[in-house]
Amino acid sequence: MxxxxxxxxxxxxxxxxxxxxLEKFTNTYFGLLAKKAAPFGFQPEPLVAAVWKGTKAMVKNDGTETNDKRFWDTFAGEMGEEVLQLRPVFDGFYANEFHGAKAACxxxxxxxxxxxxxxxxxxxxxxxxxxxxxxxxxxxxxxxxxxxxxxxxxxxxxxxxxxxxxxxxxxxxxxxxxxxxxxxxxxxxxxxxxxxxxxxxxxxxxxxxxxxxxxxxxxxxxxxxxxxxxxxxxxxx
Missing domain, CATH: 3.40.50.1000 (HAD superfamily/HAD-like)
Known part of the structure; x- marks a missing residue:
């Protein structure tokens, strides 16, 4: 009670x-994300490494800025500023292809x-x-x-x-x-x-x-x- x-x-x-x-879900998620990003010239390994670095930056965030700003600043620092123009593509991924990760849950x-x-x-x-x-x-x-x-x-x-x-x-x-x-x-x-x-x-x-x-x-x-x-x-x- x-x-x-x-x-x-x-x-x-x-x-x-x-x-x-968790590991099964994470592997499935990154596989789907890499597939989505491939047509834009991103190789899987550096992409995943950059996402992890951005995630760690969010976990260390100290309250001075939003987590999304902390992530995208870090992610762009790894992948190049031009990646910021693809944010709508990533948002589209989470609304659509990301559903494929349900199979890991x-x-x-x-x-x-x-x-x-x-x-x-x-x-x-x-x-x-x-x-x-x-x-x-x-x-x-x-x-x-x-x-x-x-x-x-x-x-x-x-x-x-x-x-x-x-x-x-x-x-x-x-x-x-x-x-x-x-x-x-x-x-x-x-x-x-x-x-x-x-x-x-x-x-x-x-x-x-x-x-x-x-x-x-x-x-x-x-x-x-x-x-x-x-x-x-x-x-x-």
Whole structure:
């Protein structure tokens, strides 16, 4: 049962609402992106390396500029300024060809039940996915589990965020922009590093174990945890 103080549930997307094996998904995603970029003269290896460098730049972002600016400045620094003219092509990729990466993910028929059930009980629901993708890419991934951006009161994407998980400032930014207090929020995620960082902002955490990520071997024994189905029971929906 949720703590009576809780008014708002923050959900991670990849590995939580959307079950996936991260490496398989990443490899599929990059393969599709390389295919899309090939007609424009980009070779797969330097393209993927530049995307990774841009992603790392976003993860290190310190709140001084949006993640999308940090990504594109870094990406253009690797690939050349002319790549900035192709941003609409990349946005088109996330709306279209990116759907091919659904094959690397699993179904979650309980995702809709979780969101609708919580909202029916009066909870506010936020999508706290690591903001390293454009909103269109978030929308595409949500569609794979039958959800839409309108299902959430707030979504973090690279256009509206200036930090990333596991930076504590990421959670502070959500609280500031939504007017929430930490004690009224619960973070539901599958990453024992990125999602449990919310604890240091005073936000409670429930770890979903279906696709649990704990590369640092952290002791998570004291945290509420279980399968996604178990979370529904925990939340009473």
């Amino acid at each position: 949720l703590d009576p103080q809780i008014t708002t549930v923050l959900f991670d997307l990849d590995g939580t609402l959307l079950p996936m094996e 699993e179904e979650n028929p309980l995702a809709r039940r979780a969101i609708d059930g919580l909202k029916a009980k009066g909870y506010d629901v936020i999508l706290a996915t690591n903001p390293i993708f454009p909103l269109v890419g978030v929308e595409t991934r949500l569609s794979w589990v039958g959800l839409r951006p309108e299902d959430f009161s707030y979504i973090t994407a690279y256009e509206n965020s200036t930090t990333c998980k596991p930076n504590l400032a990421y959670y502070a930014e959500i609280l500031r922009k939504t007017g929430k207090r930490p004690q009224e929020c619960l973070m539901v995620g599958n990453d024992a590093t990125e999602d449990t960082a919310a604890l240091e902002q005073g936000i409670g955490v429930y770890l979903v174990t279906d696709c649990l990520l704990n590369p640092k071997g952290r002791d998570i024994s004291g945290l509420p945890q279980g399968t996604f189905a178990a979370f529904l029971e925990f939340a009473g929906v």
